Amino acid sequence: MKPLDFEQELKKRNINPSHQRLKIMEYLARHQCHPTVDQIYTDLQKDISTLSKTTVYNTLHILAQAGLVRVITIEDKETRYDILTEDHGHFKCENCGAIYDFQIDINALASKDLSHFKIYDKNVYFKGICPKCLGNNLPGTENLSVQTAQS
Template identity: 35%
Template structure:
């Protein structure tokens, strides 16, 4: 927990117990959880935790470059503590989101003169290997 607290401090975030547990959880999973999934996972160990605290902590992590939010257009955001350039693949069968370690495309030549590109995102959709096998059967 001390390592997590130090990372939060290094990014200008006061490391409360709730903030540290949310960030530690997010760093430890690769499922790109929603607010509700994070809240449900942490509630048994931290019964005083609220959804609002989880949401506010995630917003703080995003503002301080410790997390990103992913919007696949299905009505809720997913979160990722991996802020390195990479893409995401969402399975239309099971709904899982996978990291694709392919850097987002360089779009700097495509934007109008005078614009400043600050980032890109690439979302891919299809069927994961398990769901594709079910369709083939």
């Protein structure tokens, strides 16, 4: 989604394109690293000094419900958010905690068991060790979830 479309996208869904909401969407677009509420809040506070964490929560709930944001609950206690809604999987490195995106044809997953289910959301989560950590003999926590998996 192009940054300037945010306002349109919100209006289209009868969501008031308020300053805070647009800023949060813009932030997600700029930081496609699956940030947590706290990261979003801390960073945006520099822009909007009066910002409340509750607003961040509210906004993300609204965006998620509207399908404009993807909720990632890969196991962290903290929920993460992703503005990319196209199909892709998430890989979490159990060593450094980084979360990588990877391409995957989720529609090919259509299971016949689900023929009578209405499916709104599909998530694929893998876990393991990323190449960086495999190479470095499992060191510490340098990368914090920004990568895209592409050898």
